[in-house]
Amino acid sequence: MASISVRGAQEHNLKNIDVDVPKNKLVVFTGVSGSGKSSLVFDTIYAEAFRRFADSSQTPIYVMGSSNWSKMARPRFRALSGLPPALGLSQKQGVAGKLSTVGTISGISDLLRVYYAAFGDVYCHKCDIPLRSISFPDLCKKVFEDYEGKKIKIIAPICEKRKGGFADEIEKFRELGFSKLRVNGDNYDLQDDNEKIKIDAKKLNTIDVIIDYSIISQEKKQRIERALLQALEHGKGIVKIEYLTEEIKFNTKSNCPQCGESAPKLDPRYFSHSSLGKCLKCDGNGAQHNALSADLFPCKQCLGSRLNPDSPIVRVCGKTFKETHMMTMQKLQLFVMHELKSHVQNDKSKLKVYSELSRSIFSIHRLGLGHLNLNRAGGSLSPGDLQRLRLASMISNKLTGVLYVIDEPCQGLTAQEVKQLTSVLQEIVKEGATVLAVEHHPVFLACCDFLFLMGPGAGVHGGQVVATTTALPDLDVFLAKEHSVANKTNFESREIFQEKLPRQAKANSKKRNHAVSSQLPSKNAVAALIFSDVAVRNLKVKKIQIKQGVITLFRGASGFGKSSFLELCLLPALYSLGGKNPDAEQDIKIPFKEFCNLSASPDICVNIVGYVKPGSVTRSSRRSVASALEVIKPLREIFSQLPSSQVMGLMESHFSWNSKLGQCEHCAGKGYIELPQRYAEPVRVECELCLGAKLNSRSLLPRFKGFNLADVMNFTLEQALEVFENHRIIANRIFRACQFGLGYVQLGQGMDSLSGGELQRLNLTIELKRANLEGAWFILTHPSTGLHGPDISILGELMRVMTGRGATFILVENREEFLPFADHIVEF
Incomplete structure (x- = not known):
C-alpha cells in the first residue's frame, strides 16, 4: 500500500477521524498543544505498530508472558492498514539514566568494547610493554623453579563473575572424575552425592576446578605436567597456581616477559563502567559525587574515566579504551577513518564491527553533535542534544521499509541545524523509509513532503485534521490561516485574559x-x-x-x-x-x-x-495536576459536604486514593496494575475493578451536578472551569492554568x-x-x-x-x- 490508512481513530480526544498517511515521505503533524498530534501519531499509529510486531513475534512469551500481553488494550480505531514496522522516539522516554553516557546511549561504547576485547593488544600494568604468551615448557619450568618443595593447588578457572547455574559444566567434571570444585570461594566435593552445590544463577559466580593438590618435586614431574596440561585445557589456556594465600595466574597466550604478569582473558565487560570494569570508588559514576559531572569533577581514583585502574590495559592503534572516550566525536571520527581503518585491513571479523562503528559515528557527526565525547554523562546533555543522540542511534542502521516516528526533533536547534537535520531525514526517506514527525518549527515544516494540521483548538476543541498541504511555498499563508482558526476556537479564557493585559504589554x-x-x-x-x-x-x-x-x-x-x-x-x-x-x-x-x-x-x-x-x-505519578494546582483538597471538601456523603458518613479521606478509606483495594489507588517485564519497564494496564477511577465503589456514589469525583478528575481544566465557575478558589487556580494554554490537560492526569x-x-x-x-x-x-x-x-x-x-x-x-x-x- 502507498499509504498508512487510519479509519475511525478515537484515542483520547480524536474525533473518529480518517487519515491517509503517505509512505516513503517526510510527513509532519503540527498544531497547537493538545490538538491530538501525539494521540494520533504515537498513541494510535506507533502504538498499534508496536503491538502488532510484538503480537506476531515471540516477544509476549519471552518478555511479558502471553497471559499478561492479552490484557494490553488496543488503541481505539475502527481499521488500520498498510502499517510497516516502526521505531519510535518520544519525549516521554525521559532523561538519561544515572550511569548513561553519550557512548552507551549511542551504542558506540558497546561496539568499542567488543573490538578492544577481541582485537586489542594487552599491556603490562608495571612495565607498560605488550604481554607475550608463555609456552607450556616454560610454564612447567617456572612452576618447578618457583615452588620446589611447596604444596600447591593447580586450578582450572571455569568462569569469572558470570551469571548462570552451570549445571552441565559441573556434571561434566563429575563424570571426568574430578572431586574438588570451588564456587565463589566455597569448596565442594563433586563425588559426594549428598553434598548440594549452592549456585545462585541470578548472581555473578566465579567457579574453579581444583585439578591437583600436591608437593612439587622432580619425582612427581609427570603428574604435575599432566595436571598443568589438564588445567590449561579446561581453563582455555589459563591456569591458576595457589600457594597458601597467594594465587598467580598464568596465561599461555600472554605474559609479561619482564615481571611475569599474566593477562586475563579479555571480556567486553572489563571496559564497562556498569559491570566488571567499573571504578569501585565512584561506582562507575566517574565524579566525586553522583550529582556532579565526571569531566569537571573527576573521581581521583579513576580520573573521571569511570573504569577501574586495575582493569587490563588494552590498546588499539596506540589508543586505550579510556582515551577513545575522552576524544570529541570529531577527533574520534578521524581516528576511526585513518588509524583504525588501517588496523582492520581485510579482516572480515574486524570489518563487521568497524562498519557499524563508523556508521554510528558518522550519523552523530552529521546531526551536529561533533562536540560531544563518549564519556560525557547523559544527564548533563541538553534536551535537544539528548534527543538527537537517540535519533542518531536509531537511524544509523538505515533500515528500508521502516516507519520512524519522532517527537519534536528540532527541540533547541537553530535554523541552520534544523536544515542539517532535515537533510539527514530526507536521505533516509530516499533509501526507502517513512519518517513521521510531530513538530512545530517553521523551517522543519517548510522542508517536509507532507503536512497535516491538527486542531483547530486543544482538548475537546481539537482532535481533527483541519488541513493538509504539500504546497510548501505557501506555508506562511497556511500557518497564518491555522493561527486564526486556532485563536477563534481556543478556550474563551484566552480572549478574556488578552483583555485584562496592561495596554503597554499589548503594545x-x-x-x-x-x-x-x-x-x-x-x-x-x-x-x-x-x-x-x-x-x-x-x-x-x-x-x-x-x-x-x-x-x-x-x-x-x-x-x-x-x-x-x-x-x-x-x-x-x-x-x-x-x-x-x-x-x-x-x-x-x-x-x-x-x-x-x-x-x-x-x-x-x-x-x-x-x-x-x-x-x-x-x-511522582501518584501526584496529579489537581494536586499541583492545589484544587484537590477543595474538591474533596465539596464532595464530603454533599448530603449523600453525610448520610453515608463519608469524610474527606474517603475521597482520597492515598487513603485506605477511599482507595480501590485492588490497585491500591493507582488506577492501574503494573505487569512486570523481563527486559523492560513494567506495562501499566487499567485496573479491572475500579476501571481507572482509583476510588472504591462507596466513594464513587456521591455526585456533584451529576458527576462523581472520578468523573471530575477526568475533566479537562476547561471543563472543570465550567462546572466549578461559582467556586472562587477552584475557578481562579484552574483559570490561571488555562491562561498558559493548559486547558486541555486533565485534572487527574499524573505529573x-x-x-x-x-x-x-x-x-x-x-x-x-x-x-x-x-x-x-x-x-x-x-x-x-x-x-x-x-x-x-x-x-x-x-x-x-x-x-x-x-x-x-x-x-x-x-x-x-x-x-x-x-x-x-x-x-x-
Whole structure:
C-alpha cells in the first residue's frame, strides 16, 4: 500500500477521524498543544505498530508472558492498514539514566568494547610493554623453579563473575572424575552425592576446578605436567597456581616477559563502567559525587574515566579504551577513518564491527553533535542534544521499509541545524523509509513532503485534521490561516485574559528591542549578575550580564555552552544568593567559582528558583495536576459536604486514593496494575475493578451536578472551569492554568505524563498566584517544546505580566517567535 490508512481513530480526544498517511515521505503533524498530534501519531499509529510486531513475534512469551500481553488494550480505531514496522522516539522516554553516557546511549561504547576485547593488544600494568604468551615448557619450568618443595593447588578457572547455574559444566567434571570444585570461594566435593552445590544463577559466580593438590618435586614431574596440561585445557589456556594465600595466574597466550604478569582473558565487560570494569570508588559514576559531572569533577581514583585502574590495559592503534572516550566525536571520527581503518585491513571479523562503528559515528557527526565525547554523562546533555543522540542511534542502521516516528526533533536547534537535520531525514526517506514527525518549527515544516494540521483548538476543541498541504511555498499563508482558526476556537479564557493585559504589554508584544523595558521598576532595571572570565568546557567568554526583572534569551548552536553556563555557573550562583528550588531532588553545591568570577548588584534579590528541564520527570505519578494546582483538597471538601456523603458518613479521606478509606483495594489507588517485564519497564494496564477511577465503589456514589469525583478528575481544566465557575478558589487556580494554554490537560492526569514544556508552564501557573514576584527567577530550557504559534504568544504575554510583578526569566531558546518578548539577548 502507498499509504498508512487510519479509519475511525478515537484515542483520547480524536474525533473518529480518517487519515491517509503517505509512505516513503517526510510527513509532519503540527498544531497547537493538545490538538491530538501525539494521540494520533504515537498513541494510535506507533502504538498499534508496536503491538502488532510484538503480537506476531515471540516477544509476549519471552518478555511479558502471553497471559499478561492479552490484557494490553488496543488503541481505539475502527481499521488500520498498510502499517510497516516502526521505531519510535518520544519525549516521554525521559532523561538519561544515572550511569548513561553519550557512548552507551549511542551504542558506540558497546561496539568499542567488543573490538578492544577481541582485537586489542594487552599491556603490562608495571612495565607498560605488550604481554607475550608463555609456552607450556616454560610454564612447567617456572612452576618447578618457583615452588620446589611447596604444596600447591593447580586450578582450572571455569568462569569469572558470570551469571548462570552451570549445571552441565559441573556434571561434566563429575563424570571426568574430578572431586574438588570451588564456587565463589566455597569448596565442594563433586563425588559426594549428598553434598548440594549452592549456585545462585541470578548472581555473578566465579567457579574453579581444583585439578591437583600436591608437593612439587622432580619425582612427581609427570603428574604435575599432566595436571598443568589438564588445567590449561579446561581453563582455555589459563591456569591458576595457589600457594597458601597467594594465587598467580598464568596465561599461555600472554605474559609479561619482564615481571611475569599474566593477562586475563579479555571480556567486553572489563571496559564497562556498569559491570566488571567499573571504578569501585565512584561506582562507575566517574565524579566525586553522583550529582556532579565526571569531566569537571573527576573521581581521583579513576580520573573521571569511570573504569577501574586495575582493569587490563588494552590498546588499539596506540589508543586505550579510556582515551577513545575522552576524544570529541570529531577527533574520534578521524581516528576511526585513518588509524583504525588501517588496523582492520581485510579482516572480515574486524570489518563487521568497524562498519557499524563508523556508521554510528558518522550519523552523530552529521546531526551536529561533533562536540560531544563518549564519556560525557547523559544527564548533563541538553534536551535537544539528548534527543538527537537517540535519533542518531536509531537511524544509523538505515533500515528500508521502516516507519520512524519522532517527537519534536528540532527541540533547541537553530535554523541552520534544523536544515542539517532535515537533510539527514530526507536521505533516509530516499533509501526507502517513512519518517513521521510531530513538530512545530517553521523551517522543519517548510522542508517536509507532507503536512497535516491538527486542531483547530486543544482538548475537546481539537482532535481533527483541519488541513493538509504539500504546497510548501505557501506555508506562511497556511500557518497564518491555522493561527486564526486556532485563536477563534481556543478556550474563551484566552480572549478574556488578552483583555485584562496592561495596554503597554499589548503594545510591546508587537515589537520589542533588546533593551530593558521602561515599564519595569527602576531598581530591577539596574540589578544584575555579572559573570566574568567564564571558562567551562568549550565556553570561553570574558563577560556575561544577567539582568533582574526582565526576560533574557540565551541563543546559539548546540555545543556552544548554553547548558554548561546555565547549570554550572548561573544556577549555582542563584542558589548561593539564597535561591531555593522546590523541585530540586537534592541540594548539591557546585563550586561555580572555579569556572567564573561573580559580581552581584547590592539590590539583587533571589528567593525562588524555578527550573524544570524538558523531558525530565520531577513529580511522582501518584501526584496529579489537581494536586499541583492545589484544587484537590477543595474538591474533596465539596464532595464530603454533599448530603449523600453525610448520610453515608463519608469524610474527606474517603475521597482520597492515598487513603485506605477511599482507595480501590485492588490497585491500591493507582488506577492501574503494573505487569512486570523481563527486559523492560513494567506495562501499566487499567485496573479491572475500579476501571481507572482509583476510588472504591462507596466513594464513587456521591455526585456533584451529576458527576462523581472520578468523573471530575477526568475533566479537562476547561471543563472543570465550567462546572466549578461559582467556586472562587477552584475557578481562579484552574483559570490561571488555562491562561498558559493548559486547558486541555486533565485534572487527574499524573505529573509523570506531562511533557517538559507542560511542566514548565504548570510551574509558572503555580507561581502566578503570588501578588509580588520580586526575587522569583524562572529558568526555562526550550520553552517552545510542544508549543505552536498561538501557544507561544500566550506564554510570551504571560511572562511579560510576571516580569511586571518583579519576576525574572531566563529562556534557553532558538525559536524566532520568542524574540519579540525578549528584553535582553545573550548570544553563545
